[in-house]
Amino acid sequence: xxxPLALIGRAATxxxxxxxxxxxxxxxxxxxxxATNTSPDIIKxxxxxxxxxxxxxxxxxxxxxxxxxxxxSFFIAGAGTALTxxxxxxxxxxxxxxxxxxxxxxxxxxxxMLSIPFAAxxxxxxxxxxxxxxxxxxxAIILPTVAWVFIIFYFRQAxxxxxxxxxxxxxxxxxxxxxxxxxxxxxxxxxxxAAATIIVFMMHWNNYLWPLxxxxxxxxxxLTLAVAALSAGYTPDFGLVMVGAIVATLPTLIIFFLLQRRxxxxxxxxxx
Amino acid sequence: MGVGVAQSGLARKExxxxxxxVMPALVLLGIFMIYPILWSLWMSFQVGRxxxxxxxxxxxxxxxxxxxxxxxxxxxxxVFLAIQVPIxxxxxxxxxxxxxxxxxxxxxxxxTAIFLPxxxxxxxxxxxxxxxxAGDGVINQVLLGLHIVSTPIPWLADPFWAxxxxxxxxxxxxxxxxxxxxxxAMQNIxxxxxxxxxxxxxxxxxxFWYIxxxxxxxxxxxxxxxxxxxxxxxxxxxxxxxxxxxSDSTLTLSMYIYNLSFRFMPSFGYAAxxxxxxxxxxxxxxxxxxxxxxxxxx
Numbered sequence: 001x002x003x004p005l006a007l008i009g010r011a012a013t014x015x016x017x018x019x020x021x022x023x024x025x026x027x028x029x030x031x032x033x034x035a036t037n038t039s040p041d042i043i044k045x046x047x048x049x050x051x052x053x054x055x056x057x058x059x060x061x062x063x064x065x066x067x068x069x070x071x072x073s074f075f076i077a078g079a080g081t082a083l084t085x086x087x088x089x090x091x092x093x094x095x096x097x098x099x100x101x102x103x104x105x106x107x108x109x110x111x112x113m114l115s116i117p118f119a120a121x122x123x124x125x126x127x128x129x130x131x132x133x134x135x136x137x138x139x140a141i142i143l144p145t146v147a148w149v150f151i152i153f154y155f156r157q158a159x160x161x162x163x164x165x166x167x168x169x170x171x172x173x174x175x176x177x178x179x180x181x182x183x184x185x186x187x188x189x190x191x192x193x194a195a196a197t198i199i200v201f202m203m204h205w206n207n208y209l210w211p212l213x214x215x216x217x218x219x220x221x222x223l224t225l226a227v228a229a230l231s232a233g234y235t236p237d238f239g240l241v242m243v244g245a246i247v248a249t250l251p252t253l254i255i256f257f258l259l260q261r262r263x264x265x266x267x268x269x270x271x272x
Numbered sequence: 273m274g275v276g277v278a279q280s281g282l283a284r285k286e287x288x289x290x291x292x293x294v295m296p297a298l299v300l301l302g303i304f305m306i307y308p309i310l311w312s313l314w315m316s317f318q319v320g321r322x323x324x325x326x327x328x329x330x331x332x333x334x335x336x337x338x339x340x341x342x343x344x345x346x347x348x349x350x351v352f353l354a355i356q357v358p359i360x361x362x363x364x365x366x367x368x369x370x371x372x373x374x375x376x377x378x379x380x381x382x383x384t385a386i387f388l389p390x391x392x393x394x395x396x397x398x399x400x401x402x403x404x405x406a407g408d409g410v411i412n413q414v415l416l417g418l419h420i421v422s423t424p425i426p427w428l429a430d431p432f433w434a435x436x437x438x439x440x441x442x443x444x445x446x447x448x449x450x451x452x453x454x455x456x457a458m459q460n461i462x463x464x465x466x467x468x469x470x471x472x473x474x475x476x477x478x479x480f481w482y483i484x485x486x487x488x489x490x491x492x493x494x495x496x497x498x499x500x501x502x503x504x505x506x507x508x509x510x511x512x513x514x515x516x517x518x519s520d521s522t523l524t525l526s527m528y529i530y531n532l533s534f535r536f537m538p539s540f541g542y543a544a545x546x547x548x549x550x551x552x553x554x555x556x557x558x559x560x561x562x563x564x565x566x567x568x569x570x
Contacts, residue, residue, distance in 0.1 A: 009476060013370050014377075020367060021385035024448065027400045028388070030410065034403060043406035045413035087296045094293025098286055103294065113301065115497070115554045116309055117505040119526040120547035123315070123533050123540050124308035147300035150498075177289045206394035208508045209526070213534060227395040228512055231402065238403045245396035256391045260384070264456075 031249070035242040042238040056239040063240065064226050065219070066247070072138075073223040074251075076211075077204040080142045084200045085193060087146050092155025093185060097167065107156070113149045118209070126213055140214045145204065151196055158192040158266070194259040195266025202252050223248050309551075315544035325541050332545035342546060344520050345528040348435070352524070353503045353557075356439045361495060364447050368454035369484050383455070387448035398512035401441045402428070431521030434514050438522050441509050446502075450495045457491040458484065493565040497558050504550050504557075525550055 034042045037050035060066075095107050125144055126135075134140040162185060170180045186193070208224055215221055221229070227244035230236060256263070319328030336342055370376065371383050389397065404410050405427035412424040427433045461484070469479050485492070507526035510516055516523035525546060532543035 017367070017370055017382045017386075020363075021382055023444070024385050024389050027397065027404065027444070028392070030404060031396065031400050034400075042403050042409075044408050045406075045410035047410055047413075087300065091294045091297035094290055098290025098293065100287060100290060103290060106294075106298070110301070113305055115501055115558050116305060117501060117526075117547070117550045117554055119505045119507070119529050119550050120312050120544075121305065121308045122529070123543055123547065124311040125304065126533070127311075127540070128308065143300070144304040147297040147304070149301070152297060177292075181293075202391070206508075208394055208512075209530070213530075224393065224395050227393075227399070231395065231399045231512065232515075238399070241399050242403070245393070245399050248393035249391075249396045252391050252393060264452075 028249075031242055031245055034238060035246055037239060039235075039238040039240075042242070043235065052239055056243045059237065060240040060243040060247075063230060064244065068219055069221055069223050069226045070247075072220060073205065076138055076141050076207075076222060077201055077251075079138070080145060080204040081197060081201045083142065083146045084148050084151060084204075085196055088148050088151040089155045089186075089189075089193070089196070090181070091147070091152045092157075093159055093181060095152070096156045096159035097162075097164075110149055110152065114153070122210065122213060125210075129214060135214055136216045136220050137214075141207070141211055144210070145207075148200070151200060154196060154199075155192065158189065162188060191262045191265035193266070194262030195264075198256055198259055198263050201255055205248075205252055312544045312547060315541050316548050318541035318544075320539075320541060328541065332542050335542060336545060336549070341520065341523070342528060345523045345525050346549065348520075348522060349504060349506065349524045351435065352439060352442075352506055353500060356442055357496065357499045357503055359439075360443045360447050361450060361492065361499065363443070364450035364495070365454055365485070365488070365492070367447070368451045368458060369480055371451075371455060372458045383451075387452060389445050389447075390449040392445070394508055395512065397441065397445060398509060401437065401444075402513055405437050428514055429518055431518055434518060434522050438510050438513055441513060442503070442506075446499070450499070453491050453495055454488060457488050461487045489565055493561060496561050500557050500561070501554055504553055 030047070033047060033049055035056055036053040037046050038052045038055075041050055041052075095103060121144075129135050129140045166184055166188065167180055170184050175183070206224060207222075208228065211222055211225055212228075215225060218226075223244070227241065227248055230244060231241045315325075316332055317327060317329060318325040319331050320326055367382075367386055371379055371386075373379075376382075392400075406412075407424055407426065407429070409427075411427070412421075415421045416424065425433055427437050465483055466479060469483060474482075505526045506524045507530065510522040510524055511527055511530075514522045516527050529543045529546050532539050532546065
């Protein structure tokens with residue numbers, strides 16, 4: 001066990017992992033420190049806390065209608081996540097638990113859709129939304145992401161671990177199919193839902209390109225769009241932008257730490 | 273007879289239930305994916321500006337070959353792909369196999385730390401990187417302080433270094449995400465295989481190369497395809513970090529499509545043609561990746 005080569009290898013592993021952990025975490029520390037410094041200090045690389053935090057918060061609140069922007073972001077991400085999880089898990093469950101030769105072929109076609117890039121959809125979707133008079137609305141943002149092939153695929157994979165005996169028992173007890181889904185499947189698969197919640201919520205929360213195209217007035221802007229607008233240009237006011245960055249990161253960070261344990265379990269289930 | 277009728281009634285009920293469960297998703301995918309992608313294909317043969325267009329045959333495809341901005345965006349996108357995806361997947365695989373060791377001290381900490389970047393908001397990390405890589409910013413201060421460089425590196429003002437910053441930012445953000453897929457798949461590899469190899473004196477690198485990598489092939493393929501698709505339609509990071517500059521050195525295909533459709537006088541037909549270049553690239557590269565994965569299995 002303790003031959004010198006193995007020891008060196010062990011030390012190298014720890015060194016590499018520590019370096020990776022440092023590189024991964026440092027930008028977060030930097031973000032928090034930078035929020036307390038003035039913009040000139042930030043671009044001079046000042047890595048010690050300063051005294052400009054409240055000034056930065058003040059200018060941030062003056063340049064962004066925070067309650068409005070937060071509401072937009074939470075509404076879009078919340079409603080979007082709920083609908084995506086519902087529709088995509090229904091489909092994943094349906095494809096796995098009710099097999100038919102035709103649906104298997106459809107599922108193969110679905111997997112091909114995984115490789116349709118959004119870049120090829122954005123112009124037709126924009127024209128479609130313009131024709132439906134849905135530009136600058138929440139629906140325009142949420143609707144195209146509700147049926148999400150990646151998440152359908154994820155739920156189908158995870159459903160392979162769902163015991164068929166549970167469904168059979170529920171049928172004998174006289175439950176209808178939708179009741180089985182709602183009262184048996186969903187509670188049993190809560191780790192899968194937790195992992196999917198993290199992925200889907202973050203995708204909705206961070207969505208940038210599509211809202212940039214569809215949302216056109218300041219009062220519809222999401223936090224992502226508002227902070228992006230403030231950070232445009234060669235030298236934005238980094239002090240206030242860092243406050244925005246912290247506000248934008250906190251929700252996803254909190255959700256991650258709340259669901260972390262379930263997240264790992266859920267991922268394990270899906271990759272089996 | 274009676275049993276047969278009951279059976280077919282049950283089978284029909286199964287069929288109906290199966291369709292009901294998948295129908296909402298199928299309808300939405302039809303409206304928001306199939307219809308747009310076909311519309312896009314039809315559009316790519318139209319020429320004209322705004323909503324006034326006419327059939328142009330292969331005019332857009334000919335225009336592609338003579339458009340220096342398109343060729344530059346295509347080159348940039350392929351450079352990002354060729355450099356970023358392999359680096360990220362190899363790093364993710366190495367971290368995952370190091371963290372898969374149950375005797376490793378601080379596993380949970382390292383795993384959370386390396387995964388943490390993909391929890392940051394997109395704008396937040398773009399802003400953070402933009403400020404850290406400023407001309408006199410913290411990265412240059414550290415490099416100067418450690419005497420690694422003698423003059424500050426013009427990160428965002430130089431075409432080469434701007435590409436470097438974009439690649440670093442994406443790698444920082446997504447390595448942990450891919451690592452989680454590998455870690456999850458590694459839980460399913462039978463530990464006794466490793467034990468047997470260890471007892472037989474197989475060195476660590478060989479256990480990694482001859483056991484871990486082949487066992488993870490499906491997941492590696494999956495992450496390679498997903499990352500390739502993601503990088504081919506790269507938009508957010510270059511748009512937020514460099515706005516495509518300096519002098520179009522970080523302009524990607526998606527940014528060019530966006531510019532053609534929503535920033536310049538809209539040229540939907542030509543933009544649709546450019547978007548089909550991405551579709552074709554995705555198709556070809558996914559196919560090659562499948563072939564490579566199948567080859568190595570034999």
